[in-house]
Amino acid sequence: MGDPHRVGIVGLGVISRAYLDTLAGHPAVRITAVADLDATRAAKAAETIPAAQPMTVERLLGDSDVQTVLNLTTPAAHAGIALSAIAGGKHVYTEKPLATTFRDGKEVIEAAAAAGVSVACAPDTVLGTGTQTARAAIDAGVVGRPLAALAVMVTPGHERWHPHPDFYYTEGGGPLLDMGPYYVSALVHLLGPVRAVTGASSRLRDERVIGSGPRAGERIPVQVDSHTSAVLEHTGGALSTLVTSFDGVATTASPIEVHGESGTLAVPDPNLFDGTVRHFELGGTDWRALQPSAGYVDGARGIGLLDCIAASGRGGPRASGVHALHVLETLRAVRRSSAEGRRIELTTLVDRPDPVPLVPAKEWRREGGLRAGPG
Incomplete structure (x- = not known):
């Protein structure tokens, strides 16, 4: 089955609790580091997670023990954190949207492709x-x-x-x-x-x-x-x-x-x-x-990251960065259409994500059924 995938979390605001409820203690994941602009918040979160160390954001992004950065910052910071993580050779799973602009989102996807790392993105609902x-x-x-x-x-x-x-x-x-x-x-x-x-x-x-x-x-x-x-x-x-x-x-x-x-x-x-x-x-x-x-039966936030970790044997994550970029372009094109008063054609071309078969909760929650993935 391999060792648990090592994850560092950046951003410990309201949404982080939902992710921690799913990921903390999951057999496929080991949360090794947490960081937030508020150092006190990071320290308090680390107290509840065995093996997690509170760090500065900069230190976490450069920590060799982190394989994937879970990016739970506010939207304006999504692209910058993702690009820094990718520059450090790390995979990224980010809260939605992928970025606030299509240009930034495209830069994230292109940087990940050049670095040979994966990017995935909420929503995993x-x-x-x-x-x-x-x-x-x-x-x-x-x-x-x-x-x-x-x-x-x-x-x-x-x-x-x-x-x-x-x-x-x-x-x-x-x-x-x-x-x-x-x-x-x-x-x-x-x-x-x-x-x-x-x-x-x-x-x-x-x-x-x-x-x-x-x-x-x-x-x-x-x-x-x-x-x-x-x-x-x-x-x-x-x-x-x-x-x-x-x-x-x-x-x-x-x-x-x-x-x-x-x-x-x-x-x-x-x-x-x-x-x-x-x-x-x-x-x-x-x-x-x-x-x-x-x-995924009884799915919860974080299942997209687990799906991403398991994706190496399947061809790619279902909540992929490529699809998130397409969704981002769609939304930004709506904004542009509203401003310019005209129909906008999109430039991204994607297939539908792979469907999810019926996966019992016990399989994805604790029995390690999604454990294998990128190293």
Whole structure:
């Protein structure tokens, strides 16, 4: 089975807890180092992880005992941390988005290829039973030929719950770049890559009020658009309508619906790993729930890294950097289309990621079924 893969974590904010719940103590992984701009935060995290040493970011990126850097910094730092890790000969798994600009994302992928290391990127939620069961149903012809999809994310904004929401409203944030990766990644798994986009966006207000934590009541500036609508043209011919908003209140729409010539699928929230996939067939009278048939059962954040570690025998990670770059270009093209008022054709060309078979939780959690991987 080989030795556990040695991982160093950079960035120990809110999302790190979800990753640590999955990875700390997993037989495929040994977390050897943790780093954060806040040294106290790194020290406290290290106390809860056997064998992990608190370090400065610079030291971790140069540490020979780290094989893969798990990059959980804020979006503006993603590309810089990734490039420094790659320069040190390390693999990278990064939180979404891959970078805040397409140019930076492309530089990361090209640098990794030149260095002979791998890059993978969240979201890995789309590897769970929700999106993967829907994909298996589409591939089996349950809805016939896919014609269109609707993907909707409406919320009044993350400042209502996040104690430090500033980065959601700066460049690299906003609902499109923050939540869009979940929905566009799912659409690529379901319907294939995107060839062109048309978008429009708006901004409801220029300030937000933090609703919780030590800064509750503080006003923060909004520097990006907070509502975006777009049409995505998939290479297979299907058209997806995407709506992401930090300005609305609620919606009754399914997170994703896929419409085919002989049926419709209601797909669960791509920000979650599981959920019920529902099918309404042509001529039917009601929705029918589909049993999970594909994906990592009881998936959790970090499964994408485990999948990446196991990918050497399969041809590459499913949550690959190449696919993340395609998703990033799609989102940035929507922004550009909104600004320029025209249809934008994409330059990245990718295949659909490999599907995930139904993997029981006990196999990926503790029994080492995903253990072999890059050294």
